[in-house]
Amino acid sequence: MTIWFLLLLGLVTYLMVQRSVAQMTRTPVWLLWLVLMTPAFLWTAWAVINGWKQTPPRTLIIWPLVICPLLYWLLFQWGRRSLPKGTQTEPQTPILQQSTVHSTPEPLSVRPIESTEETQLRNCFPWSVYYVQNIEYRPQAVVCRGQLRTTPTNAYQKIKENVEAQFGDRFLLIFQEGFNGKPFFVIVPNHQLAKAKNAQTQKQLTRPGLALLLLAATLVTTTWVGAETAGVHPTLTLVFSNPAVLMLGLPYALALLFILGIHELGHYLTARYYNIRSTLPYFIPVPFFLGTFGAFIQMRSPVPNRKALFDVSIAGPMAGFLATLPLLIWGLAHSQVIPIPEKTGLLNPDALNPQHSILLAVLAKLALGSHLTAKSAIDLHPVAVAGFLGLVVTALNLMPVGQLDGGHIVHAMFGQKNAIVIGQIARLLLLLLSLVQPEFFLWAIILLFIPLIDEPALNDVSELDNGRDIWGLLAMVLLVIIVLPLPQAIAQMLHI
16 A cells, blocks of 8 residues: 555656646756655655664654755756746746646647737736836747736736737736736736637536546445445455445445535535636545545636635635534544553544544544543544544645645735745644654655645735635634644643
8 A cells, every 4th residue: 555655646746746847947857756756765665674663763754854855946946047048937827726626728729929019018008007117028928017006906907808909818817926026917828718618618628427437436445445444344255245245335435425525516616606617526536545535626717816716725625624524523423432542543543532633622522522531532433534534634625835725725815925935834834743743744745745836816916805814814723723633721621
């Protein structure tokens, strides 16, 4: 299973490097990938030689985490400096990509703006709205820098209308904040033309047959794993001779698929509300581990503004969390309280110590009452296992790092530049927390490989309203109470 996970981690890391930096540096993707994967390779090799139950020495843990990111940055910058002048751009085409939301542009040949059309272009920027001072022509973009003279929302809407009047639907207009604090416009070819919105294309886009096939396959794999969670070890011979044993796995499978499905439907329905073209949720079946690696949707048109970016991003985790709560409470109420063993873990469903999580401890006390004491652990019911995994999925997606839902949320709240800083701090804090909670160590390593920079919205300058800022802060509070262990003072109040 460890080899399977290492292969999956390697594949995901390679795809992330290829999508995020391949066009920004001449350093080979395979070399950047190898540098990022070096810590995982070293730790796996050490575990194979010395045994999986032994903890690697601190020097082997810390130094690769220090040297490899530094080497990655140096190689990236070396390749970036060697690019021809004019090929480096601050923005990229604004296609939303999340932990569970992936974007796929549709290639279409569109003629970029040429210097002979500069007069038409300048006419799109009234001096009272945005005074253009400099126009830079790049291979697939035109960057317009100047002075903003009205509100960002008014400026974007007015200039967007002017660009559409002059050039039709040939281009997308992007509005971003520069690193110097001054907003600038970027005009790029439109690879998602309006003609793709007809009913036939939308049917091909959603691909309901594929979505149903993957859902059915995931139901089979999660039911198989659920049977193991219920105490049965199914084999093909056993299943053919007694198919009823698989029914023991249905409570886990149905609960987990319900949670993941509601999470993805939150993204999907919100995207449709903002007229963002997207696929139906696709589940990922695997015949081991949890029975699935989750689900995702593909978004094939850009996000219009930070408001839409926020709403699409927060809708998934919040919907999934609301679906998780009743299932988790019911599952905990039907779980068995057992004496706490010498060794407990956050990911041990047979002897789970609820004090590893503030929220889990509160919900466990609510469900089990006086049966749960400081000397108790919980043997989770299969539905409670699914509910607990729902909390894990919610927390993972709310991490304020790069292309995760939480990364998009802080991007929408504070802007892309501040979101990069917040993401780096979150990475380091989780790494420190993993020293206290070793179960978070692998999680912290995965976050180190996730790019901090996510794709901007078309209007990435206009800020959110106060109501959405409050919801964003509540989402971060939810992350904290899921991830942090129960303080002793609260444990004494709850008598656990």
